[in-house]
Amino acid sequence: MSATAVSVPMPAVPRRRRSPEEVAAAAPVTAPKRVLLAAPRGYCAGVDRAVIAVEKALEHYGAPVYVRKQIVHNVHVVSSLEARGAIFVEENEEVPAGELVVFSAHGVSPAVVQSAADRGLRTIDATCPLVTKVHKEAVRFAEDNHILLIGHEGHEEVEGTYGEAPESTTIVNNPEEARTVQVDDPDHLIWLSQTTLSVDETMEIVDILRERFPNLQNPPSDDICYATTNRQVAIKKIAPQAELVIVVGSANSSNSVRLVEVALEYGAKASYRVDFANEIDEAWFVGVASVGVTSGASVPEVLVQDVLRLLAEYGYGSVEEVVTAEEDILFSLPKELRATMKAAGDPTYKMGAKSNS
Ligand code: SF4
Numbered sequence: 001m002s003a004t005a006v007s008v009p010m011p012a013v014p015r016r017r018r019s020p021e022e023v024a025a026a027a028p029v030t031a032p033k034r035v036l037l038a039a040p041r042g043y044c045a046g047v048d049r050a051v052i053a054v055e056k057a058l059e060h061y062g063a064p065v066y067v068r069k070q071i072v073h074n075v076h077v078v079s080s081l082e083a084r085g086a087i088f089v090e091e092n093e094e095v096p097a098g099e100l101v102v103f104s105a106h107g108v109s110p111a112v113v114q115s116a117a118d119r120g121l122r123t124i125d126a127t128c129p130l131v132t133k134v135h136k137e138a139v140r141f142a143e144d145n146h147i148l149l150i151g152h153e154g155h156e157e158v159e160g161t162y163g164e165a166p167e168s169t170t171i172v173n174n175p176e177e178a179r180t181v182q183v184d185d186p187d188h189l190i191w192l193s194q195t196t197l198s199v200d201e202t203m204e205i206v207d208i209l210r211e212r213f214p215n216l217q218n219p220p221s222d223d224i225c226y227a228t229t230n231r232q233v234a235i236k237k238i239a240p241q242a243e244l245v246i247v248v249g250s251a252n253s254s255n256s257v258r259l260v261e262v263a264l265e266y267g268a269k270a271s272y273r274v275d276f277a278n279e280i281d282e283a284w285f286v287g288v289a290s291v292g293v294t295s296g297a298s299v300p301e302v303l304v305q306d307v308l309r310l311l312a313e314y315g316y317g318s319v320e321e322v323v324t325a326e327e328d329i330l331f332s333l334p335k336e337l338r339a340t341m342k343a344a345g346d347p348t349y350k351m352g353a354k355s356n357s
Contacts, residue, residue, distance in 0.1 A: 017282065018283060028287075029287060036291070036293070037294075038231065039324070040356070042248075042301050042356035043297065044327075045331045045352070046105050046129065046331060048331075048354055048355070049126065049334075049352075051077060053071075053337055056348075058084050060346070065086050066100060067081070067088050068101055069090065073298050074250050074253060074275075075275050076276070092115045095121055097121070098120050102126050103123060103124070104126060107156070107160035107161065108125075109160045109163020110163060110164065124334050124337050128225075134193075134223050137219055137220070139164050145168070146168055146169070146170065146190075147191070148192075148216070149170065149192050150191060150192070150194065150197065150205050152194065152197075152254065157196070158194050172209070186213040189217065191219065194223070196254040198261060199228075227355065230324065230325045231297065232258065233324045235263050239264075239292060241290055244269065244288045245268040245291070246280065246291065246292070247295065248296070248304050250299075251275075253298050256297075271292075293311070327354075331354075333349065333352075333353065
């Protein structure tokens with residue numbers, strides 16, 4: 001099962017049109033023009049599951065369905081669901097008592113769950129199972145340890161994980177904070193992380209922490225999820241061969257922003273993030289033979305195909321897919337929703353959400 005794309009008008013971003021001829025005249029390209037298309041890219045199973053959860057909630061309960069925060073960090077997905085009757089709110093207090101609210105893929109703290117119960121809201125929890133795993137780790141390890149949570153303060157996922165054990169958790173945003181963070185008991189210390197960070201930067205932070213606190217414990221398994229890791233591995237392979245890397249994804253999508261950083265770090269001469277193909281500045285193509293393309297874990301494939309169409313207009317019609325992993329992870333839908341779908345005779349209640357590619 002995959003979430004269905006809905007046609008929503010592209011935003012009216014003025015095109016800074018340079019024709020293919022103007023781009024070619026600005027600097028001749030001698031090597032054959034080509035696109036290196038990363039795989040895996042785009043939707044992960046957790047995003048697919050969250051989007052399907054809202055779609056199915058609309059189908060089975062009818063509009064409006066309230067969604068706390070952006071269900072996933074993508075402008076197009078949010079606009080598509082709004083067009084179908086989803087109402088996005090920042091907090092439970094904006095949802096009328098008794099109504100249905102869906103919690104986003106990024107997860108929520110126990111305080112948010114409690115506030116929904118206090119308001120008598122019906123809830124569907126679309127938290128990605130891999131985020132739930134980190135929450136459970138936080139609860140378990142907080143019993144005997146202090147947690148150093150590597151992640152970006154203010155990001156919804158970090159707020160949710162922190163909220164599981166606020167008295168026992170300190171957020172570490174970056175290497176600088178790793179050098180200065182203070183702890184009471186360095187012998188009962190464990191690190192956890194946000195799921196969508198740069199793998200390399202996270203390990204740099206862990207190394208700094210371990211140098212200062214040699215008894216720092218590792219989590220039982222990686223918190224950075226398979227989808228984040230796989231998309232970074234794919235762009236690392238492409239970046240050294242690409243003069244330009246275009247990442248499709250929204251500005252508030254942590255894993256999309258990390259893909260731009262990783263592309264630059266691994267040798268791309270330039271890298272830009274765009275929400276839509278019409279944000280591409282054709283001046284980026286001047287003198288460029290090889291263009292890398294990828295997309296963040298919250299990006300539907302239709303947006304990547306729009307970018308490929310624009311690239312083809314500018315002579316980059318030859319597309320080579322660079323496959324570094326196959327993704328076959330399936331997540332079942334949220335249990336509250338499955339029960340409703342089953343009771344309504346919807347045969348898709350058993351099907352799993354999955355990655356794009
Ligand atoms: S990026 Fe990873 S943690 Fe986030 S929704 Fe996707 S699979 Fe889950």
